Amino acid sequence: MHRSHTNGELRLTDVGKEVILSGWVQKSRDLGGMTFVDLRDRYGITQVVFNMDTNAELCTAARKLGREFVIKVNGNVIERSSKNAKMNTGDIEIIATSLEILNAAKTPPFTIEDESDGGDDLRMQWRFLDLRRNPLKNNLMLRHRISIEARKYLDSLSFLEIETPYLIKSTPEGARDFVVPSRMNPGQFYALPQSPQTFKQLLMVSGYDRYYQIVRCFRDEDLRADRQPEFTQIDCEMAFVEQEDILNTFEGMIRHLFKTVKNVDIAEVPRMLYSDAMHHYGSDKPDIRFEMKFQYLNDLMQNKGFNVFDSAEAVIGIVAPGCASYTRKQVDELTEWVKRPQIGAKGLVYCMCNEDGTFKSSVDKFYSQEDWKAIAEKAGAKAGDLILVLSGGLDSTRKQLNELRLLMGTRLGLRNPDNWAPLWVLDFPLLEWSEESGRWHAMHHPFTSPKPEHIALLDTDPGAVNANAYDFVLNGVEIGGGSIRIHDRDVQSRMFDLLGFSQEEAKAQFGFLLNAFEYGAPPHGGIAFGFDRLCSLFGGSEGIRDFIAFPKNNSGRDVMIDAPSAIADAQLEELSISVTND
């Protein structure tokens, strides 16, 4: 037997017991006559004592233990004289009676502590050591708990987890597919699914009216910090439902997860139209932990001689509460910040609303105190506040001001990760025009249903058609999105037309789905949650990498196992492919 107890388990009530413990040497302190070893496993740390007086041989052996050695100790549980209230096992310690080294360890390349001295690259390369640290361990345990509770909730509502295939068919719509050459079908390829979208719709046609799957998805996109080539979704679909049913069901799931995993009560989730989100926050995933809504100032700030604003489509401001005391250096820094290429503003107009009722702005030449009074009044700025104004095209100004708003929210401490602000964003547009490809693209995906009352607009004004599509946003991060689907073959065909598919292409790519719609497809809809992101938010982080056991870096590489890598010529030959040189 390697252990009778874990290292997080023993209490005062166990005093007097003979136990066997195994684990890693977290640290070892040699106090002359006594050697103390902190023995670690997933469950905690237990202090083991070796005494030179009573067992010199054993104590001498213990002195030689290095960090991260794996050992097995037999011993007796005694009460500690100096208790450690910070440890679950802090009331007891083990007087060792025997010691076995199960495996020695080289000195790790970085310290296995909550705050490690290892850099990112080093820790990725030695991921199996990094995973020993508490922060990562807690993340993975949180992830497990969320998945268990999500399944419990969905199972209680008669949802069935149904596995869909990973070797499917490549489709040109959406992001880039990863593909898999087929040995048995030379010259042909499978694709890895970007999501099980069409399969879950087929399952609705098959009558499985409540489906879910916690499932891996794959997108061959260029990577960013919060994006991985493979990621996990809680993928769901329901039949015989309307949008309201889906919103209620999955609001319930999020509420269940918050309650069971974090013991947080979530009130009814507010809802916001996409158009309002864009109007007030310049974002389809507004962080509503704080207000700082957009103020549209065209009427008050144009035609005052300030050319920049006069020629702008939009003049929009926000009010930063209590920031009138910002120094010149501080506002200059903000100006530089919005002018960075990532944000792209041309400049920043600001106005301090002084405590004495006067105003001091960067454009005093054009705007009188009376002008600013009216502006401040409209914008809801009070004495002591700072008004920040951007201008330009409507879309770009909203985008830039959204970034500035989030920055100010962060700086003002309004974005506490323990403050939870969930939000439904509703009524997304069905389509968006791509200048690049000169055609309409599906904003959600080609299977999203236009609002029934907008179907006539598909012919006359496609850009004005709204969809029964919704996103679930948490603290300014989109963690879920879905829609009511098309279940009518004619509407689906029309949608493919609009997206520039020829009838032949539509049939070749999605013939099975169009077929399915002719054999009794029920009304249906669904949603998918980004599981990695959900876990990271629950864990108080916006980065997903440390919530995934073995993530890839920004080049799509697993640096620990050194993948991807070259494969043997014989493998290529069997697969009827060759590598081309550029």
Next chain:
Amino acid sequence: MHRSHTNGELRLTDVGKEVILSGWVQKSRDLGGMTFVDLRDRYGITQVVFNMDTNAELCTAARKLGREFVIKVNGNVIERSSKNAKMNTGDIEIIATSLEILNAAKTPPFTIEDESDGGDDLRMQWRFLDLRRNPLKNNLMLRHRISIEARKYLDSLSFLEIETPYLIKSTPEGARDFVVPSRMNPGQFYALPQSPQTFKQLLMVSGYDRYYQIVRCFRDEDLRADRQPEFTQIDCEMAFVEQEDILNTFEGMIRHLFKTVKNVDIAEVPRMLYSDAMHHYGSDKPDIRFEMKFQYLNDLMQNKGFNVFDSAEAVIGIVAPGCASYTRKQVDELTEWVKRPQIGAKGLVYCMCNEDGTFKSSVDKFYSQEDWKAIAEKAGAKAGDLILVLSGGLDSTRKQLNELRLLMGTRLGLRNPDNWAPLWVLDFPLLEWSEESGRWHAMHHPFTSPKPEHIALLDTDPGAVNANAYDFVLNGVEIGGGSIRIHDRDVQSRMFDLLGFSQEEAKAQFGFLLNAFEYGAPPHGGIAFGFDRLCSLFGGSEGIRDFIAFPKNNSGRDVMIDAPSAIADAQLEELSISVTND
């Protein structure tokens, strides 16, 4: 709202309620004044009545409904005059007050009934319709239930489900990999995992001492009826354990699944050494629902002048109880059966043990009544039994006789799928010699630990080394297998040597694991269960295909979505690969 109740829900206590039901038209009977529609969904069937006298318009509309139309019905629940005890909802029916066709349906290419008129190919092509049939629906619901209960059991024992990557590194050992070209790393490939083996071992090194994952695995092998290119495992690993801990833990899981899913109590699972399994049954996965053990007859049947036996390495028989009355035609047919190329026996010797105490064999020329009496006594054959004897090389004779034994078990009704015979098979050999490659191959995989007491044999007699490896067998089907792993770098290196890896190859392929073993790897071991097969056995079937929602055919094709398929030249170019023509 599309429905107030499902079609499996309404009972006598609901009489008087106004309800809304939706579903598929299972069938429709027009009895002149009345039209009866059986409305189906996942939950059951409810009878809906349309009355020509009270609402002619509605009844006329109902008469036009075809099979598999999706409809929505408002109506009132009444007690049925002629109740149907076979249906959960058989006490009531719905008097329809309105009818809406949610979606019309073409006539399906086969009937949506428990026994369909559609052939295999047709049903695979229209899988989304086949999935509407009860047998498949019940299979997928069973699968969901098993996965929920497996997770519940493992979670209760502090196992963590940890997701491992699907885009990993190709390794030459084992079966053929599916590979995925990397766009961002031209000329390099990921592989899809054949199992998460090395990752779960790394997790043990990381301290996650109880891991599991219900996970998809991929093998690019030529397919058979019970093999799919992608399949699902319940993959598990534990640290600080010995074989006994693993056997007990997972015997507990199987017992939990039987109890919660099938309400079957499983007694303690018997254990059998691999060597005994091969000796008594000629198989490493014996079906022990029936005895019919091998009888080694060399001593009694050689040197009697029968050349075939005299020159054979092994003469082995089985006793088919009560089959002495087989006709000549029947035994001839058995002889033909064992001579088929799939079995490969040269012939079959038989002997009827007549009720009168005499014997009648196919080789009376060589064996006297006394000889047969001795043989029957040794083999445990009684009057009325049939002795069947094969001979040849030991391995091939065992293999052939195993097949014959299973055939006789089936014919004698000894293999009832509702009779459960689980079995642990223990102490598999570590290595097997491949004549083809002229080297040793790992019988389980290269990470399996030799029995400590056999380590010295690695140098002198590798074939005699047994492993701490075990299989879980259910009714003659291997549904799980695992081993205690090597956790010592030197032993692992020696194993790679034996398997013909150069040091460079071992380092290039498994360097990360060898590294890991130098930084404190605990003793560990694990097991993986074939989830598809487990589900099919629980469902009373040996074929896995109907326990997978969207399986592939024997050419690895999904004929419904028509995958794999050619991809665009632009995709190939981006991936820096091209298709070669043979």
